[in-house]
Amino acid sequence: MHVTVDQDRCCSSGQCVLTAPTVFDQSDEDGLVVLLQDRPAPELAAKLRTAAALCPGGAITLAEVAR
């Protein structure tokens, strides 16, 4: 799974951090989403889908990648 985030759409709800804390963080400076890794392990796929669905700004995009 390849993850991208769009900071312009981020509302700092923190849903992604609660759902997948090894993948997402929040910047101390502006509160916007910070991506910790863009190709997380396959076992995180379900959490990533939940994080994307819960994101109120639609800031998280997931793409399946051939491994």
Place this chain on the structure above:
Amino acid sequence: MTTAEQLGLPAPRPAGCPFDPPPNHRRASARFSLWDGNPCWLLTDYQQIRTVLMDRRFSADAHHPTFPFTNPVAREVIATRKQSFLRMDDPEHSRLRRMMTTDFLIKKVDALRPRIQRIVDQTLDEMIATGSPADLVARFALPVPSLVICELLGVPYADHEFFQEQGRLLLDTSQPLGVPQQAMDALTGYLAEVAAAKQGDPDGVIAKLAARGDLTPEEVAANGVLLLLAGHETTANMTSLSTVALLRHPAQAERLRQDPGLILGAVEELLRYLTIVHTGVPRVALERVDLGGGVVVEEGDGVLCAISTANRDPELFGDAEQLDVERDARRHLAFGFGVHQCLGQPLARAELQIALGTLLRRLPTLRLAVPFEELRFRTEALIYGLHELPVAW
């Protein structure tokens, strides 16, 4: 397309079922007339609501000429004054909101948890010391979030009787016209005084906003009022309403006592099941939008997103009419959705988890001190909840 049917809001709850959405919200999305004659859609479908709240063709700007106000009081209070970021669109909304986002980061709130736990314990100690029975609203549900938000904002808690009472009047749609306006004026004036007194004092969100230099004193006060009210009214009502819901579902409360780790998911479920923002989330369409399912919103139409009904969507939540603290309820819309989704949600979650978890643990014999039928629910308030909650232990 226009119907003559008027949409009354806030709406009464079904007889004997104070946790269930108002009957006039339990229907397919439909177009109504509001009290002032303006056309307005009541949307009840989960996906339609998500779409609207994420779509910038729907405006949250309360100064739009056909912005839907659910009653005369709401129009009086909101339309006639300087706005907080709650009723603005981007980029201005985002400019203001992002000045406050770092105060509600997950890690910031996590760092506050020990302090919240101490406030919860001390407040509960005091309630227990005054003896059973007690009013849980006045003794616990209201003081806890008020103490927390006062510390965070830098507002003196000593003034709590003033701002709690003015907040109550502001949100009470049964008050005569003029009263909510006076309450708003009083709160705005108060926050302006608090901000002015912060010269050189760096503590708290109000001081930080006042020190920026790119906000007018009016903007600091308007946004301070929003943070103060949203910071205590909502969590207070969720705490008392959740307590009643758990007392009415003793097996669920027992599960939480047996397995305290369930409280995280239980709070999401309680947010879903109770949805205290019960008059709908308002928007106005900036252009014609086809939302599917036969719902075509015309330019200038108001839209009220009935999140309490959407949170009972059986396709998404299964047996949605039941309270089930072990359900995965995270997709609820109780905090709204889109760019305006609740800024303080990490704080609200932490407070509810700690307050409800501690209450269950420390008062295993907690029970209602009056018959359930005698409880007075805040049907007429913009934030649903209870006027008082007599409990014994």
